[in-house]
Amino acid sequence: MAELNRPFEIGGIRMDNRVVLAPMAGVCNSAFRLTVKEFGAGLVYAEMISDKGIVQRNEKTMDMLYIDEREYPLSLQIFGGDKETLVEAAQYVDKSSNADIIDINMGCPVNKIIRCEAGAKWLLDPDKIHEMVSAVVSAVDKPVSVKMRIGWDEEHLLGVENARAAEAAGAAAIAVHGRTRVQMYEGTANWDWIRKMKESVNIPVIGNGDVETPQDAGRMIAETGVDGVMIGRAALGDPWMIYRTVKYLETGELIAQPTPREKMDVCLLHFKRLVQLKGEFVAVREMRKHAAWYLKGIRGNAHIRKAINGAESAGEFTALLNGFADEARAIEPSAV
Ligand SMILES: Cc1cc2nc3c(=O)[nH]c(=O)nc-3n(C[C@H](O)[C@H](O)[C@H](O)COP(=O)(O)O)c2cc1C
Incomplete structure (x- = not known):
């Protein structure tokens, strides 16, 4: 190998x-x-x-x-x-x-x-x-x-x-x-x-x-x-x-898939970097498609995807993803 x-x-x-x-x-x-x-x-x-x-x-x-x-x-x-x-x-x-x-x-x-x-x-x-x-x-x-x-x-x-x-x-x-x-x-x-x-x-x-x-x-x-x-x-x-x-x-080893919390943490790190790179206004909008990709495969993500598309500020965006990570964990620890 x-x-x-x-x-x-x-x-x-x-x-x-x-x-x-x-x-x-x-x-x-x-x-x-x-x-x-x-x-x-x-x-x-x-x-x-x-x-x-x-x-x-x-x-x-x-x-x-x-x-x-x-x-x-x-x-x-x-x-x-x-x-x-x-x-x-x-x-x-x-x-x-x-x-x-x-x-x-x-x-x-x-x-x-x-x-x-x-x-x-x-x-x-x-x-x-x-x-x-x-x-x-x-x-x-x-x-x-x-x-x-x-x-x-x-x-x-x-x-x-x-x-x-x-x-x-x-x-x-x-x-x-x-x-x-x-x-x-x-x-x-x-x-x-x-x-x-x-x-x-x-x-x-x-x-x-x-x-x-x-x-x-x-x-x-x-x-x-x-x-x-x-x-x-x-x-x-x-x-x-x-x-x-x-x-x-x-x-030759297959590492386990990340948990919803891990996914949201990395999504938020990526988002923070995008805000630094392009400013809040552009980053919030560009990050919508990325967030949808990070959320793919996590059960019950439809409502959060919709909410994210309406998010206007970095604070709102971050709170939505944090809230969802806790919620997703409560439903199913590794539902990915
Ligand atoms: C959103 C998107 C943007 C892309 N932009 C470029 C690009 O800028 N330059 C390039 O050479 N290929 C670009 N590609 C093609 C990819 O580099 C790659 O060749 C293609 O997606 C096939 O690989 P994959 O099956 O792993 O996705 C793009 C593909 C996607 C999906």
């Missing part, structure tokens, strides 16, 4: 274990990342950041570059369709941020991004991948990685060519989500393709898609040979998924 948990490196940056938090827009800011990091993640990715936002020094974009030093190692993901601005943004991240790794998004499937010739659009064109990645790699000192999907659609599965193009261009690692662009988030992730892509390159590959349990992570490593396992949706409202996976890969 210990072999399942071995450390790995990306361009000289060492990850203590193979468990990686996926980049998730609107989710993976410093408040969430730090909380997940404390549950043992080997590497955390920040949410994708627009190259143009960085180049134009857009205030909201610049706020997204904030990294707490306790988050290290951290990969900061940028996206863009223009070589010039992508390179300029990467240089800014290289010189003026504390990120350890610069990641380039070439997996985002949404139309708004595709229309800008960014994200998954590149999956149709290995030459473009080579050109863009080379330009960034030669302009920065930090290691550069890419996150891609296996292809555009079933007729355009260029995963192997794309992975090789990224490697030839100097990418230090590749993360692969085992879906095509047209699948969006539907269907299942194709781990066979992840294996093929892993076998086609010599740089570290991080596998991603449909890892819902610690056992899934072990299975992905065994079936595909990937160096890291990236977890996205299963970590929403559930940093224990990260901890349980690290422990499972280390020892």
Whole structure:
């Protein structure tokens, strides 16, 4: 089992274990990342950041570059369709941020991004991948990685060519989500393709898609040979998924699920950090979706979810979650 948990490196940056938090827009800011990091993640990715936002020094974009030093190692993901601005943004991240790794998004499937010739659009064109990645790699000192999907659609599965193009261009690692662009988030992730892509390159590959349990992570490593396992949706409202996976890969042991009280305590810690990061008004609103994720699976949560959606202040929000934690404990000690 210990072999399942071995450390790995990306361009000289060492990850203590193979468990990686996926980049998730609107989710993976410093408040969430730090909380997940404390549950043992080997590497955390920040949410994708627009190259143009960085180049134009857009205030909201610049706020997204904030990294707490306790988050290290951290990969900061940028996206863009223009070589010039992508390179300029990467240089800014290289010189003026504390990120350890610069990641380039070439997996985002949404139309708004595709229309800008960014994200998954590149999956149709290995030459473009080579050109863009080379330009960034030669302009920065930090290691550069890419996150891609296996292809555009079933007729355009260029995963192997794309992975090789990224490697030839100097990418230090590749993360692969085992879906095509047209699948969006539907269907299942194709781990066979992840294996093929892993076998086609010599740089570290991080596998991603449909890892819902610690056992899934072990299975992905065994079936595909990937160096890291990236977890996205299963970590929403559930940093224990990260901890349980690290422990499972280390020892084969499955740690018990948290109690409602434990869940609410971590939700409140995450919330406190979000208030510090974004101020009370924004944090209360952004935390509503997170709270719903933390509450998932706890019996009798419907009324509290409704109440939280109406909460306007940090005090109100905190009191609701504290009240619910006590109530949930009284009904069933570990009803999760
Ligand atoms: C809410 C949300 C936001 C996402 N944002 C990003 C992003 O900013 N960059 C990126 O490369 N992938 C993004 N993804 C894709 C995830 O990183 C991951 O590839 C995908 O969710 C599959 O992994 P999973 O099955 O573990 O969730 C996002 C996914 C979700 C659910």
